[in-house]
Amino acid sequence: MIRSYAAFEPKGTLKPHEFDPGPLPAAEVEIAVETCGLCHSDLSLINDDWGMSEYPLVPGHEIIGRVVETGAGVTHLSKGQRVGVGWFAHSCLTCQHCMSGDHNMCGQASGVAASWNGRTGGFADRVRSQAAWAVPLPEGVDAEKAGPLFCGGITVFNPLVQYGIRPTDRVGVIGIGGLGHLALKFLKAWGCEVTAFTSSDSKADEARGFGAHRVVNSRDKAALKAEAGRYDLVLSTVNVPLEWSSYMAALAPRGRLHMVGAVLDPMEISAFSLIGKQKDVSGTSVGAPSTIATMLDFCARHGITAQTEHMKMSLVNEAIAHLEAGKARYRIVLENDF
The missing domain is CATH 3.90.180.10 (Medium-chain alcohol dehydrogenases, catalytic domain)
Known part of the structure; x- marks a missing residue:
């Protein structure tokens, strides 16, 4: 039994x-x-x-x-x-x-x-x-x-493998919680320039401790606007709808807005925000056993x-x-x- x-x-x-x-x-x-x-x-x-x-x-x-x-x-x-x-x-x-x-x-x-x-x-x-x-x-x-x-970890690690994220890339992470804090750790060890987008100023120091080089208040519209054209990847770990147009604008040419948070509401994204600079919107869930094994080896190597x-x-x-x-x-x- x-x-x-x-x-x-x-x-x-x-x-x-x-x-x-x-x-x-x-x-x-x-x-x-x-x-x-x-x-x-x-x-x-x-x-x-x-x-x-x-x-x-x-x-x-x-x-x-x-x-x-x-x-x-x-x-x-x-x-x-x-x-x-x-x-x-x-x-x-x-x-x-x-x-x-x-x-x-x-x-x-x-x-x-x-x-x-x-x-x-x-x-x-x-x-x-x-x-x-x-x-x-x-x-x-x-x-x-x-x-x-085996869930939170592989959920944020898998996109790095699937989309060939490079150590020279600039990556933003939306939401510093159960998924987001692991994403910051992985990306810092991966070699990327890492920015944390958080609605809580109280998490700024923690975010830097997890690996963020920069922290942006996601409720500050002027601060978000100043990020325009910066990111090769923005990884959203939240499960609530946001003003996605601001994050689309933050992407560099060929940049990617990638969803791992399970937002139930439809996303409103204009075609022109994709077309002009060849931007992408994508999503992944967890990973295959081989990717999980790779992630575990990466964690062992970097103490994550x-x-x-x-x-x-x-x-x-x-x-x-x-x-x-x-x-x-x-x-x-x-x-x-x-």
Whole structure:
């Protein structure tokens, strides 16, 4: 039996939930959960904000733990090995996307994050994943803080790989929170000139500590206007609508406004703001297992970790309230105490 915390209805309080997962499939591993990060996406899933949740729903997709059982077909992982699992926990491994290394774009991809296809997340004592998606933790990565790298970390690291961001590029990051603070750390280590756009003056010193060379108050229209034509990439990590025309104007020729924050409102962007200087608007979610492994190696090399707060998993509802109140600084990690 797996012991977990589950929501049984939209916006529901998480309650203890036990279930029998059945026999372990040949291509999967079972992992004893040590820690699991709490992400804002967990709140969206609990509340069914995206209209895709199935109940009972066991959230949690920033999982660190030890392999305790391997399926008959698993040859590259062994019992006792420490691994991490993020948003996805399964893909077909045979389609063109998987064979091209874009496992996260597989049409059959499913994950612990959404509890679809019978899968459950990491707010539990055990979790299961296809072995291909259980990524070993390298030496030099702090296991206690590593969980958020498997969602928040890879979400902001993946665009640097996908779009060939260069160390000579000027990059702006909108929002200095759970995603944004990691983006600043990655970009500083990447070699870029990094600017933090924040609506909170109180975060300016923190932003510089995370790696920002410059800080711009995003509520200051004159300050935003002064940034015109500067950036090769502006990375938006927020989930609220903004005056996107100001950030389009801040892009250099061939610059890119890139979305990783899940803004539900449509974006109003004029065609002429794209055409004249060949600008782009794009978005990515998480990354493939190979990109996650690359990110972990990068973190080990540069000593990059998330800034975390730690709570016992039994206090999951208190942790959710803390996150909903906007008090998290900047990622919450739940420690298994079943």
